[in-house]
Amino acid sequence: MLLIEIFELLLLGVIGGGVFFWWRQSRAHRQNEALLNSKLVAVTQSSRQTGDNIAHDLRTPLTRLRADVEGALRHDDVEMHRATLERVLDEIQNMQNIINALLTLGQAEVGVMNVRKKTVNLSGLLEELIELYIPSAEDRSLTLQGNIAPDLTIEADRQLLARIFANLFDNELKYVPAGGTILLTALARGKRVEIRVEDDGPGIPVEMRDKIFERFARLDPSRTLSGGAGLGLSLVKAFAQLLQGEICVAESSLGGAAFILTLPVSAAKVSKLSPKSAVARL
Amino acid sequence: MKLLIIEDDESAAKLLGNGLVEAGFSVDLAHDGETGLRQARDGDHDLWVIDVMLPGRDGLSVLKALRDQGRRTPALILSALGEVDERVQGLRSGGDDYVVKPYAFVELLARIEALLRRVRSFGSGPETMLELADLRMDLLSRSVTRSGQEIDLQPREFHLLEYLMRHAGQVVTRTMLLENVWEYFFDPQTNVVDVHISRLRQKIDKSFATPLLHTVRGSGYILRVEP
Known part of the structure; x- marks a missing residue:
């Protein structure tokens, strides 16, 4: 009898310990998750705001590009087409610079950029x-x-x-x-x-x-x-x-x-x- | 000269291939890592252009496998990622140079030509004198003359001219100059390189009948006798 009681106590102890351990782990996990979530929300909000700005900054050159290409397509002048294509290339370069800077900035701010000290x-x-x-x-x-x-x-x-x-x-x-x-x-x-x-x-x-x-x-x-x-x-x-x-x-x-x-x-x-x-x- | 392009975007590979054929190369195309690896291993290419992101087996692993097999063909890495990290990783995997996507065709062509030239001059021993027409650069005494007339250059101008003379007859881009003469792996917004070039031009070309340092519109510069 005594042996069974000791065994039961041990079993309870193991189960209880397990439950406690699980509870503590999951609480820590939940807290961690809540912290991560709040930070993700902040990151998302900031990237949404940035997204709005990017949309604005890229829409302007896109509008110019579109008008320029449409204008050129109304004519058959080779010289004019050439001039248009050169402007198009410049605009593409500008947009590329903005996108590259944003990508670099994102990497630097989030800390995924390698720093070689x-x-x-x-x-x-x-x-x-x-x-x-x-x-x-x-x-x-x-x-x-x-x-x-x-x-x-x-x-x-x-x-x-x-x-x-x-x-x-x-x-x-x-x-x-x-x-x-x-x-x-x-x-x-x-x-x-x-x-x-x-x-x-x-x-x-x-x-x-x-x-x-x-x-x-x-x-x-x-x-x-x-x-x-x-x-x-x-x-x-x-x-x-x-x-x-x-x-x-x-x-x-x-x-x-x-x-x-x-x-x-x-x-x-x-x-x-x-x-x-x-x-x-x- | 025969090149192999391993690039999964078929239309980008075709456009690049067309450009390189127009520039006088013959070109093979592969659209995934395994095919590229096989073609590189079985072919006799003078240079490989390898995209990093490929379906199946990525470009860096293809290149590493080729290097592990002892293949020394020069390789130019293409990557959309574009940061110094990837550049270093690409070069560590056995790449000889690195271009960020989306790239300008002239930038890629200039780098391909520079790599092929480097391979050709390999083993010819260190040069002590560089010459182009009447322009002479003595690398030992660090002096420059044109038509026998001494030209006074600042140390950086000397380095800049040395790079241009080593690539005479070939387009060099602003990015190539920043990387090789100043060792900066980014492009400033200001036209810093152009201004240094124009000062160098004042010194080596202004008082002479034949200009040697020419601007290639939208691309960079070329040092050569013909305009």
Whole structure:
């Protein structure tokens, strides 16, 4: 009898333990699922908003394309057809650029982009990028200067770093009026480096300073004056975050805008995340 | 020169094939990985163009199988994904170069020609002197002359001209120049390369009767004697 009771107790214990374990697991699972769901909703909402913007940004060139092709088809002029096809190709290239930028942005923001960190000679890279952009700046009657502390090295991805500054310079060349000055300053601040790209242009109004890093944000609401899709600064921010850096915009002592990027000298190791863990990280 | 294109989109493969035939190549087409692998193994192609996304067996695995069998034919990878990661993965699987879909035909053609040329010049030993008409580049003393007249180039301009001279008679695109001269694997929005080219042109062409550095509209640049 005693043996049977002990056996029954053991059985109950095992079943009870199993049930408890199952309950705890499923509660954790449910909580995890709820968290994932709420994050997925946020991602979906943000991508829906982005989708609306993409639709808007692609509809405009599509309208132009359609009108252009229909116009050409009403005539038999070979020269006119050729000119139309060349414009069509340009429009396709523009749309392709928007789509590529959005894909890159999506990958960077969700964290599925591989970051290849190595020791990078930051001072050298910045000098090289300035050298790459100086002739284009001079062509636009702009002065591009660097004030870079020597021997700055950081653990980072060289291509991502270069893309950050190329995008910032592209932005400066587009918005700083002829005769203006663009200055890049880089210096070490403890375990971080601070790089400022600033100018004596019209600057960015206080109320716009957070918004300019959002997708499709442009100071010019008609989106026609400056060209570009308004994705460059979103890319800058996403790349900076991939490198555990931060970027903000402030007023420059030169009178225009100052983009201030801080990056860790030696960043924590970030490996490629699976889309699922990337969602959990959001 | 005979090329093999392994691309599952039949109409894209046909359009690409037509373009390459017009450019003087003979072309074989395959539309899935297994067929492509068999054709590559049994054929005598000078270059393979391989799409990454293929039904059945993907392009990178086809290429890896061929490389594992000791086949060294140059391979150009096509991918719709388009990020540095895939580029690196493609090159690690044995690809010699990489083009992102949707690509410009001139970009693909320029890269095919550059790859074929690289194979042809393989084993000819390091060059110390590059020449085109009266333009001479001494890679040892790092000096450049035209008609005997010294031309003063910045280090980057020297590198840029060296790349153009090594590909003389061949179109090189802006992307190729950014990748090979500056080592950046992205395209800035600003026309940075064009401006560097125009400065180089000022130095090597301006005071001479025959221009050597020509713009190929919508494609890139070519260094050659004929306009």
